[in-house]
Amino acid sequence: MTEYSAFKVELTDHIAHVQINRPDKANAMNAAFWSEIVDIFQWIDDTDAVRAVIISGAGKHFSAGIDLALLASVASELGNDVGRNARQLRRTIVRMQASFNAVDQCRKPVLAAIHGYCIGGAIDLVSACDMRYCSSDAQFAIKEVDMGMAADVGTLQRLPRIISDGLLRELAYTGRWVDAAEAQRIGLVNQVYAEPHALLDAVLAIAHQIAGKSPLAVTGTKAMLSYMRDHRIDDGLDYVATWNAAMLQSEDLRIAMAAHLSKKTPTFAD
Structure with missing residues (x-):
């Protein structure tokens, strides 16, 4: 199996476990993340032995969202021409959108197992999954508004089909935190588990149920x-x-x- 720098991928009993593997950086999404996730989900789609997918994060958090170093790198490439800057930025945004489209369009069910921080770009990612589950320490936030921008990689397009419109607007406009109990109450996650190990065991059991079907x-x-x-x-x-x-x-x-x-x-x- 291919080795990745931002992910650890394992296939066991028809279940692909895709783990974001940058624990020292709170699993922030660097440049490698965005390209590797496309390759991973293409492999998942093409591999008949894979029947269900689990996405999780290594270490203390699911993901703190887009790596600020990546944003700084994108900004450093801009010049003085507004038109050319806009074209370059649009290409970058569309390329990043394609990364999570690969998750959304995967033919196999994708289950997110979320613990710790799930912020900004991580919300975009879990919004592209079929189901979401979390541990009691999970914290969610649509943080783009605090960075002076609108979320542009899927949150504002996919979350309206998951939670209510008014509540989504509140979270997107304020950037406030949502804890695990509220996340379950509003339908963002299906179930909350006491701690990360129990979460992963439970999500694995659900994935096994799915993998046992036609x-x-x-x-x-x-x-x-x-x-x-x-x-x-x-x-x-x-x-x-x-x-x-x-x-x-x-x-x-x-x-x-x-x-x-x-x-x-x-x-x-x-």
Whole structure:
């Protein structure tokens, strides 16, 4: 498996564990982070043995967001021409957006296991995941407003589908902190666990449940849910009818039905 400088990646029992691995920098997102995450999720998408993904952070925090050294580097490359600066900045922003689009568009379910700080760019990342879980020490904040900018890598586009509009506006306008209990109450996370080890064990158990299902059924379910974010109900019904016209012919359906009738655990091919 490829070695990465900003991540540690492991594949065990059909579950890919993608760990942000810069604990000495609170897992701040440096230049390598943004390019490596695209490669990692391309590998995940292409590898049939992967059926579910967990994203976590090494050390005391999930991630403190974008590395300030990276922002300084981007600023140092700007010149005196406003038009050329704008073009260069836009290219950088779009390239960074593509990094989290790779997470969002991954065909496999992605589960975020969050502890400690989840700030700024880290909110963009977990917003791109299918589900979010945290430990009781987790703290969340949309901090871009305190840096004099609007969040531009996905938070303001994806969070409206996760938490209420009014509350999102409050958090985005004020940059205030949200603790684990509030995060669960507002629907930002599915569940809170006492400490990071319990969190990871629980998320791993959920990932194992998903990995035990038909990979075609899980992929199809994610595709339909993602499609419905931007389409009408009748469009979605038409799409799933076309999708299942093919997928209902899969051997997985016969295996699942036979296992149900015999009260045995099914085993599906990758």
